[in-house]
Amino acid sequence: xxxxxxxxxxxxxxxxxxxxxxxxxxxxxxxxxxxxxxxxxxxxxxxxxxxxxxxxxxxxxxxxxxxxxxxxxxxxxxxxxxxxx
Numbered sequence: 001x002x003x004x005x006x007x008x009x010x011x012x013x014x015x016x017x018x019x020x021x022x023x024x025x026x027x028x029x030x031x032x033x034x035x036x037x038x039x040x041x042x043x044x045x046x047x048x049x050x051x052x053x054x055x056x057x058x059x060x061x062x063x064x065x066x067x068x069x070x071x072x073x074x075x076x077x078x079x080x081x082x083x084x085x
Contacts, residue, residue, distance in 0.1 A: 015023070
């Protein structure tokens, strides 16, 4: 007669610290991906975005204009010296 089959559950060791950290890290990564996908599907209101962008541009234009002029002047002087050679 054939021997009866062993249908008892296999011995599975308890998960260690590394497995636990890995599992929860994967959950956090999945949640982050879902938040990113939702941010693409449901962007914030365009009206609020345009107003805040306009204010930021006005405040940065005043600061950047003198810097941009000095940088462009320096580049023009370098180009002129190269032409003289």
